[in-house]
Amino acid sequence: MxxxxxxxxxxxxxxxxxxxxxxxxxxxxxxxxxxxxxxxxxxQPRAAAFEDFQRLSASQEAKLASWVQVQADLGLAPTHQQLRDFAHRILIAMGDTQPLGKRWVNAFIRRNPSIKGLVQISRHPPDCNH
Incomplete structure (x- = not known):
């Protein structure tokens, strides 16, 4: 970096x-x-040069990052899978039915550092054995 x-x-x-x-x-x-x-x-900077190759537009990604922030503020931080599903629903609404790549969530978080640490990898029930 x-x-x-x-x-x-x-x-x-x-x-x-x-x-x-x-x-x-x-x-x-x-x-x-x-x-x-x-x-x-x-x-151009790398981020700007490759923006046309991203599945979601910059404004869509900004709105998605804002959604993550709101969910986290409510104590309901989304998981990677929930973030992927929400982004995929946006794409489907635009007529794009192709699945997102397996590294899309990590790349999205890297492009939107304000949400780093807010997105959970997965949700596990509390461990009751302790």
Missing amino acids: PQYTEFEISQAIDAVSNGKSQREAAREYGIPLATLHHRLQGR
Whole structure:
């Protein structure tokens, strides 16, 4: 995972626009020189570049992440399976009946870090043997 943010990339681009060399700006903001160079050439961030390949739109994912947050606030954090089922229902409503990939939930959580730790892997009844 990169140790820099989009804000830092933006600052480095501004620094280059104001006369600083790419090498100096990359070093100052902790960004790989190649990344800064590619951004100056117009390349998109990975997340934006691959957005068209995602099954749900960015707004649908934002609404789904919001639903997870509301459920967690109510003490009913969804399981991975419930999250997958809910997302699949959204796709079916759009006419897409293909199943989601087996890593979709993990990728969704990675794209929406605000819900990390809120989604349960599974629900097990309390252990009454202790």
